Every structure is written in C-alpha cells, then in structure tokens.
Amino acid sequence: MIVEHAILEVKPGQAAAFEATMRKARSLIEVSPGFQGIEVRPSSDQPERYLLRVIWTDVAAHRDGFRTSDRYEEWRHLLHGFYEPMPTVEYFEESIV
16 A cells, blocks of 8 residues: 655635535546545645645556546646645655554
C-alpha cells in the first residue's frame, strides 16, 4: 500500500467551487485499478488549504495507471485551475507504527 500525499492550495474565493468540483471528480479516480481510498481534508487554520491523501496498491497504479488515463485528463481539466501554486505529489510507504 502507498499513500499519495499533496497539499492543495486553492485560489482565494474558490474553496466552495473547488469542494463541489472535487466531489464530482471523485468518480473519475475511484474506478482506477489499484485505487483504495481518498480523503480531501480542509485545513482548520487556512480556509483555502486542503490535504489530499489517496491510497493506492502501489505507486505504479497512480503513475502508470491513473495518470496515463483519459480519466486523469478530465480530472486535471476539472481541478488544476483551482490550484496556486500547483501541488507537489509525494508517496509514502506503510506506517511504521
């Protein structure tokens, strides 16, 4: 299991639209082979910052699967315009505790 992690900085005034769009976009990712779960959590300190966590069976399921699919192109089209700056994605291994 791998956890994809990103901090999403949403442009000022776009939080509500981002949240509505993310709810719609979920269906694009959840049908991907290797997908195991997703969380998008708003920050309690900064209203336009979100934590994205996606659980995959392995990194290849995300990089070589979802990111090369037509569904990713639609995901990107729907969501990437909300981000400033573009987020950096990092992968984490299983928990050590």
